[in-house]
Amino acid sequence: MKIAIRYYTRSGNTERLANAIAEELGVTAEDVTVPLDEKTDVLFLGSSVYAGGVDKSVKEFIETNKENIGEIVNISTAALVRSTYKKVKKLAEKYGVKMAEEEFHCRGAFAIFHKGRPNEKDLDDVKAFAKKYIEEKTEKTE
Numbered sequence: 001m002k003i004a005i006r007y008y009t010r011s012g013n014t015e016r017l018a019n020a021i022a023e024e025l026g027v028t029a030e031d032v033t034v035p036l037d038e039k040t041d042v043l044f045l046g047s048s049v050y051a052g053g054v055d056k057s058v059k060e061f062i063e064t065n066k067e068n069i070g071e072i073v074n075i076s077t078a079a080l081v082r083s084t085y086k087k088v089k090k091l092a093e094k095y096g097v098k099m100a101e102e103e104f105h106c107r108g109a110f111a112i113f114h115k116g117r118p119n120e121k122d123l124d125d126v127k128a129f130a131k132k133y134i135e136e137k138t139e140k141t142e
Contacts, residue, residue, distance in 0.1 A: 001138060002070075004036055005029040007046030008058045013077040014046040016118050017104070017126045021075070024127035025134060032061035036068035042100075042137060044130060046075040047084045054087050062088075066095040073133060074103040075126065077118060104129045 005027055007018035015029070021044050022029035036043070045062075047054045062069070072092050076084040083105035092099040106122040118126075 001042065001134070002038065002040045003027050003042045003044070003134065004040040005044045005046070006032050006034065006036075006061060007075070008032045008055050008061075009046070009048060010055075011048075013118055014048050014075065016123065017075050017077065017106070018044070018046045020123040020126050021130040024130050032057050035061075036065045039068050039070065041070040042073060042134065043069050043071065044073045044075055045088065046077075047088060048077050054084050054091070058088070059091055062091050062095055062097060066097050069097045071098040071100055073100045073130075074105075076103070076105045100133075102129075102133060 003025055005018050005022050005025075007014045007029060008031060009015040009018075015031075018029035021027075045058070047058045062072075072088065074083065074085045074088050076088075083103060085103045085105070089099045104126050106118050106125070
């Protein structure tokens, strides 16, 4: 199974989650400026909420890489809102890309909110989430 990890971050919160997944799965995490060079079965895509939406670079990444994305698994951080899932799913659907129902979201530090997040528990939780997701996906395809 081919797995890729891409993320967009301004504060480093989402990058920390992406790197934790990379450590757990033995895959390199790269930002969304790095295109997918081959078809991936699972793309862990990390993003955050900025001004009520996802950054345009996330939108551009999905559009330009749609042919190489088998399925997006949403990973997000946000200080005030629930997650980027609905916004990323809308983009995925626009470009005909499958979106996993499962996602990982945690609070991210922003200004005076959620200092120290994502914390070590969040990083352990995202590792467990990614490991379980891949294990279950592998079982289904065997």
